[in-house]
Amino acid sequence: MSDQAAASVHAEAHAEGHNPALLHHFAEPEQQRDAASLGMWVFLATELMFFGGMFCAYLIYRLKYFGDFAAASSTLNTALGATNTGVLICSSLTVVLAVWAAQTARRTLLITSLVLTIILGFGFLGIKGIEYRDKFVEHHVPGPSFSFDSEPIPGHPGQFANPNHAQIYFALYFIMTGLHAVHMIIGIGIFVWLLTLAWKRRLTPEYNTPVEIGGLYWHFVDIVWIYLFPLLYLIDKHK
Amino acid sequence: MSAHSTSSPLKTYVTIWAALLVGTYVTYRVAFLDLGPFNAAVALTIATIKATLVALFFMHVKGAGDKMIKVVVISALFFLMLLLVLSMADFGTRAWS
Numbered sequence: 001m002s003d004q005a006a007a008s009v010h011a012e013a014h015a016e017g018h019n020p021a022l023l024h025h026f027a028e029p030e031q032q033r034d035a036a037s038l039g040m041w042v043f044l045a046t047e048l049m050f051f052g053g054m055f056c057a058y059l060i061y062r063l064k065y066f067g068d069f070a071a072a073s074s075t076l077n078t079a080l081g082a083t084n085t086g087v088l089i090c091s092s093l094t095v096v097l098a099v100w101a102a103q104t105a106r107r108t109l110l111i112t113s114l115v116l117t118i119i120l121g122f123g124f125l126g127i128k129g130i131e132y133r134d135k136f137v138e139h140h141v142p143g144p145s146f147s148f149d150s151e152p153i154p155g156h157p158g159q160f161a162n163p164n165h166a167q168i169y170f171a172l173y174f175i176m177t178g179l180h181a182v183h184m185i186i187g188i189g190i191f192v193w194l195l196t197l198a199w200k201r202r203l204t205p206e207y208n209t210p211v212e213i214g215g216l217y218w219h220f221v222d223i224v225w226i227y228l229f230p231l232l233y234l235i236d237k238h239k
Numbered sequence: 240m241s242a243h244s245t246s247s248p249l250k251t252y253v254t255i256w257a258a259l260l261v262g263t264y265v266t267y268r269v270a271f272l273d274l275g276p277f278n279a280a281v282a283l284t285i286a287t288i289k290a291t292l293v294a295l296f297f298m299h300v301k302g303a304g305d306k307m308i309k310v311v312v313i314s315a316l317f318f319l320m321l322l323l324v325l326s327m328a329d330f331g332t333r334a335w336s
Contacts, residue, residue, distance in 0.1 A: 038307050042311055045314070059323065093252060215297075234270035
């Protein structure tokens with residue numbers, strides 16, 4: 001067989017099983033998917049260290065100014081915080097349903113799950129916005145107009161929180177929840193893009209990597225909130 | 240994960256979702272009980288259980304075909320522990336408070 005004929009046989013064999021989503025530098029779709037997944041996990045590892053630094057700062061100041069942190073934490077709206085935890089957990093369910101729907105070619109479920117995820121994401125941000133608004137109204141936002149006078153320390157009658165220490169709590173509160181909210185906004189953007197892909201029938205059982213790794217990101221952001229909620233909202237509630 | 244799509248994972252997903260909601264409710268209620276010095280420990284334990292459930296079942300770390308994913312997860316947690324434990328060891332042994 002001449003080289004030319006061999007090449008054409010090869011081209012035919014390639015064309016026969018060619019998956020349009022398979023990039024040239026990957027041997028098979030599975031390898032391509034694993035590479036994308038692994039890349040996302042490495043990114044999430046860096047994200048873990050990114051948030052970890054803030055959790056570490058929080059931990060040190062909470063141990064140092066325990067009473068002041070408890071007093072500042074008690075001004076948060078625990079019911080809204082708990083509701084938001086529930087909203088995020090529900091969104092994680094819709095995300096995992098979207099991944100499953102894409103893998104099993106269930107178009108209606110896929111689009112419904114993506115839309116629900118986006119709605120729940122906006123719901124979370126809306127509730128967060130209400131909480132932020134309350135903090136602005138109460139002058140609990142760090143800065144020149146910050147005010148935290150005569151706030152009692154839970155469990156210590158007659159003692160009041162040091163406003164400077166409480167301001168550290170609120171600075172950490174706004175940085176941590178704010179960066180989390182930025183991640184939520186990016187996540188909503190990713191899911192809007194996934195929705196357009198799903199709408200154009202670009203997500204199939206053979207190629208659904210975007211939903212899978214977009215889902216990984218969303219679940220990670222959910223996990224961050226799972227820790228933020230008890231750490232920020234539930235300090236010394238029993239006192 | 241096309242490799243094990245033969246059995247429907249829906250039941251698992253809904254069970255994990257329910258467990259996460261129950262965990263949130265328990266965290267909320269337990270915060271109002273006086274457990275002495277253990278309130279924070281209990282809250283963080285429940286949070287860690289919830290995070291583990293999300294990672295294992297929603298992020299499919301359990302049953303991940305690619306072992307490298309487990310390596311990345313474990314090393315990420317290891318470095319997070321280094322950050323927190325060494326910082327706490329420093330903070331806890333200083334004579335400045």
